[in-house]
Amino acid sequence: MDAERLELIPLLLAIQDEFGYVSEFAMQFIANELRIPASEIYGVVTFFHFINKKPKGKFIIRLSRDMSSIMKGAKSVARQLRNDLGIRFGETTPDGMFTLEWTSCIGMNYQAPAMMVNNEVFSNLTPPMVHRIIEDCRQELYAHRPTVGNVGETHASMMSYSSHELNSGLIRAIREMTPAEVIGELTVSGLKGRGGAGFPTGVKWNLAAKAEGDVKYIICNADEGEPGTFKDRIILGKYADLVFEGMTLAGYAVGATEGIVYLRYEYTHVRPHLEAALAARRQANLLGRNILGKEGFSFDIRIHMGAGAYVCGEETALIESLEGRRGQPRNRPPYPVEKGLHGRPTVVNNVETLATASCIVARGAKWFTSIGTERSKGFKLFSVSGDCARPGVYELPWGMTVQQLLELVDGAGAKAVQVGGYTGELVPAGEFGRVMGYEDLGIGGSIIVYGQGRDMLEVAENYLEFFVEESCGQCTGCRIGNAKLLDGVHRLQKGTCSNRYLNDLIGLSHSIKTTSKCGLGQASPDIFIAINEHFKEEIMARPVLAA
Numbered sequence: 001m002d003a004e005r006l007e008l009i010p011l012l013l014a015i016q017d018e019f020g021y022v023s024e025f026a027m028q029f030i031a032n033e034l035r036i037p038a039s040e041i042y043g044v045v046t047f048f049h050f051i052n053k054k055p056k057g058k059f060i061i062r063l064s065r066d067m068s069s070i071m072k073g074a075k076s077v078a079r080q081l082r083n084d085l086g087i088r089f090g091e092t093t094p095d096g097m098f099t100l101e102w103t104s105c106i107g108m109n110y111q112a113p114a115m116m117v118n119n120e121v122f123s124n125l126t127p128p129m130v131h132r133i134i135e136d137c138r139q140e141l142y143a144h145r146p147t148v149g150n151v152g153e154t155h156a157s158m159m160s161y162s163s164h165e166l167n168s169g170l171i172r173a174i175r176e177m178t179p180a181e182v183i184g185e186l187t188v189s190g191l192k193g194r195g196g197a198g199f200p201t202g203v204k205w206n207l208a209a210k211a212e213g214d215v216k217y218i219i220c221n222a223d224e225g226e227p228g229t230f231k232d233r234i235i236l237g238k239y240a241d242l243v244f245e246g247m248t249l250a251g252y253a254v255g256a257t258e259g260i261v262y263l264r265y266e267y268t269h270v271r272p273h274l275e276a277a278l279a280a281r282r283q284a285n286l287l288g289r290n291i292l293g294k295e296g297f298s299f300d301i302r303i304h305m306g307a308g309a310y311v312c313g314e315e316t317a318l319i320e321s322l323e324g325r326r327g328q329p330r331n332r333p334p335y336p337v338e339k340g341l342h343g344r345p346t347v348v349n350n351v352e353t354l355a356t357a358s359c360i361v362a363r364g365a366k367w368f369t370s371i372g373t374e375r376s377k378g379f380k381l382f383s384v385s386g387d388c389a390r391p392g393v394y395e396l397p398w399g400m401t402v403q404q405l406l407e408l409v410d411g412a413g414a415k416a417v418q419v420g421g422y423t424g425e426l427v428p429a430g431e432f433g434r435v436m437g438y439e440d441l442g443i444g445g446s447i448i449v450y451g452q453g454r455d456m457l458e459v460a461e462n463y464l465e466f467f468v469e470e471s472c473g474q475c476t477g478c479r480i481g482n483a484k485l486l487d488g489v490h491r492l493q494k495g496t497c498s499n500r501y502l503n504d505l506i507g508l509s510h511s512i513k514t515t516s517k518c519g520l521g522q523a524s525p526d527i528f529i530a531i532n533e534h535f536k537e538e539i540m541a542r543p544v545l546a547a
């Protein structure tokens with residue numbers, strides 16, 4: 001692995017901070033300095049949404065266009081922005097002050113609509129608020145409104161985390177347990193990865209521990225890009241120490257000395273808080289050499305910023321990005337636990353998984369297995385947004401039905417619920433008796449409630465626009481097929497989709513699923529299939545051409 005390359009993305013972001021964008025001259029200069037072909041630099045620059053390829057305004061306004069934002073008024077906010085700035089989305093004002101863009105979900109769904117102005121986040125927007133923010137920017141008064149840990153009036157129950165005695169898991173492990181015993185505790189607990197894939201955490205740690213290699217890595221996947229998910233941001237804001245404790249435990253268990261938090265660019269505002277927490281841990285000898293006096297156990301953590309690409313939430317794409325490449329998923333095997341970052345054994349765990357691992361080591365597997373169901377142990381955090389009166393983060397035991405969850409969040413009477421984000425499953429009202437757990441709906445944690453009257457074609461259009469935008473382009477089915485499905489939705493909206501063409505598109509949906517390399521393409525057609533299966537009458541209500 002060429003060392004220069006590792007610095008590529010941080011270098012590109014630093015150039016952008018200085019000059020506002022990465023010019024072709026800068027790319028050529030970097031290519032010469034790092035001895036990397038200019039075409040590859042260009043490939044990286046053009047891959048990430050948050051690396052500017054051309055000059056932009058002093059204030060870059062990015063309005064989130066996830067479904068929760070759309071449902072809560074993002075379109076009227078967009079109108080206000082267009083009117084105030086006199087430009088369309090994708091344009092910059094002639095005086096160079098403002099650039100206006102749509103962006104994918106920024107993790108503020110329960111306070112939607114929301115937007116970023118440069119790296120600051122503004123939420124619960126209304127048109128008058130937007131007008132004031134623009135005026136403040138014009139007068140350069142724009143006040144910092146940090147949102148870290150700010151859950152406002154929103155419900156946020158995280159009982160297991162708030163009652164955790166800080167570092168008690170790490171202290172127990174170092175003083176009383178061997179690395180193998182830590183892995184054993186995790187394995188017996190039945191904890192599965194909370195990012196969505198659900199791979200058993202103890203098994204993952206064990207594979208990495210047994211893998212050959214004197215250098216190993218622990219990566220915390222904080223690239224929380226699944227639309228509708230915001231729990232990881234709140235964990236990082238309120239319980240960062242729990243996550244760092246979990247990473248250190250993983251380091252102890254598998255024999256790693258370096259941890260990396262891969263933080264999505266949209267969460268730049270959380271970084272100062274995380275850096276301060278890391279500094280305090282170093283001060284307290286919870287990171288560094290001979291941690292808590294344990295001879296020979298050294299571990300430290302650094303933060304690496306993502307640059308805006310949903311697919312980097314996939315662990316091999318994340319590793320590619322960390323190595324200074326386009327964030328495109330790799331073929332597996334080999335899996336990261338054998339050959340990950342720089343070809344070394346690497347554990348990639350989600351934020352929630354690591355925080356939960358700390359609680360388990362502190363309290364024991366028995367505590368965890370006493371919660372949940374036979375096949376789904378413990379609790380899970382759910383990010384709830386959309387048409388409900390009590391959006392927010394909920395810590396719940398596995399095994400609840402969708403209906404029970406809806407009652408809790410005051411969303412009863414819903415038409416459908418998207419469980420697991422856009423790559424999850426659309427559950428119609430007739431199936432609200434289904435169980436949230438690996439035996440049925442084993443989900444990543446995003447719940448979007450759709451009330452009666454929501455247009456399911458608009459929902460499908462929104463999802464497919466997202467997938468078209470975020471496809472990395474490696475697989476033909478995903479790259480071209482999703483665009484075809486989006487076109488099919490547009491035809492359905494206009495009433496110009498024949499039955500035959502609709503059937504062709506359903507066939508195409510299944511092909512995309514089977515020919516795609518990663519979870520994005522494997523799940524992206526599900527919304528098209530679901531609206532045809534559950535809402536056929538509604539989507540065919542518009543005049544449709546005969547076959």
Ligand code: SF4
Nearest residue numbers: 472474475478518521
């Ligand atoms: Fe890229 Fe889509 Fe293929 Fe995933 S399925 S590797 S996002 S083209």
